[in-house]
Amino acid sequence: MASYEENYLNKRPQSLCKMCGRCCRIVSVPYKYEELKKMASEGHEGAVDFLELFEPYDSVEDVRKIDNEAVDYAIKMHKTDGIYYEGEKFYHCRFIQPDNLCGRYQDRKTLCEHYPSTPWAIVPPGCGFEGWLFWKREEIKQNVRKEKEELLELKLLKKRTKDAETLKKIELVEQKLQRNIDMYKKYGSENW
Numbered sequence: 071m072a073s074y075e076e077n078y079l080n081k082r083p084q085s086l087c088k089m090c091g092r093c094c095r096i097v098s099v100p101y102k103y104e105e106l107k108k109m110a111s112e113g114h115e116g117a118v119d120f121l122e123l124f125e126p127y128d129s130v131e132d133v134r135k136i137d138n139e140a141v142d143y144a145i146k147m148h149k150t151d152g153i154y155y156e157g158e159k160f161y162h163c164r165f166i167q168p169d170n171l172c173g174r175y176q177d178r179k180t181l182c183e184h185y186p187s188t189p190w191a192i193v194p195p196g197c198g199f200e201g202w203l204f205w206k207r208e209e210i211k212q213n214v215r216k217e218k219e220e221l222l223e224l225k226l227l228k229k230r231t232k233d234a235e236t237l238k239k240i241e242l243v244e245q246k247l248q249r250n251i252d253m254y255k256k257y258g259s260e261n262w
């Protein structure tokens with residue numbers, strides 16, 4: 071099976087980035103600031119990296135003055151994904167420059183290098199990757215549908231198969247297909 075890098079990361083057309091800087095200026099995460107600090111103090115790598123780069127805005131009203139649309143959109147998406155919490159905080163990167171270039175590009179963190187790190191990443195409205203991410207999601211959905219069809223065919227094949235060795239092989243393939251489908255469960259693969 072192709073790796074995450076081969077499947078997704080290396081295929082992202084970086085030229086789609088409009089260098090608007092929104093993803094560095096208006097950022098929110100599904101953890102409260104206190105939780106993040108606690109995670110960082112316990113050595114959680116993602117939290118340590120995040121807090122090295124990002125600092126919170128004093129209030130949502132402050133962020134709204136900068137980019138009301140991005141705030142509304144992030145809250146709407148987080149509510150849809152069930153990761154919104156009352157008093158959600160927004161952050162901005164310490165290194166984003168007024169011309170939207172990264173002040174530590176050569177030394178940026180993996181989280182920046184990988185952004186948007188999955189086809190389900192929540193990107194700001196108008197982000198150059200929006201359309202591409204949509205197609206990547208559709209591609210995955212199509213594969214999952216194909217795998218579901220294969221599962222049905224295997225089910226029929228099993229009914230016709232008497233040989234124990236062959237049955238075992240079919241079951242192994244079934245398990246592999248089911249694992250692939252379950253991998254996308256949190257994105258709704260049961261309903262695709």
Ligand code: SF4
Nearest residue numbers: 087088091093197198
């Ligand atoms: S929001 Fe999208 S288009 Fe804008 S800088 Fe970030 S990745 Fe590029």
Ligand code: SF4
Nearest residue numbers: 094163165166172182
């Ligand atoms: S380090 Fe650079 S790429 Fe990463 S969030 Fe900050 S400005 Fe953006």
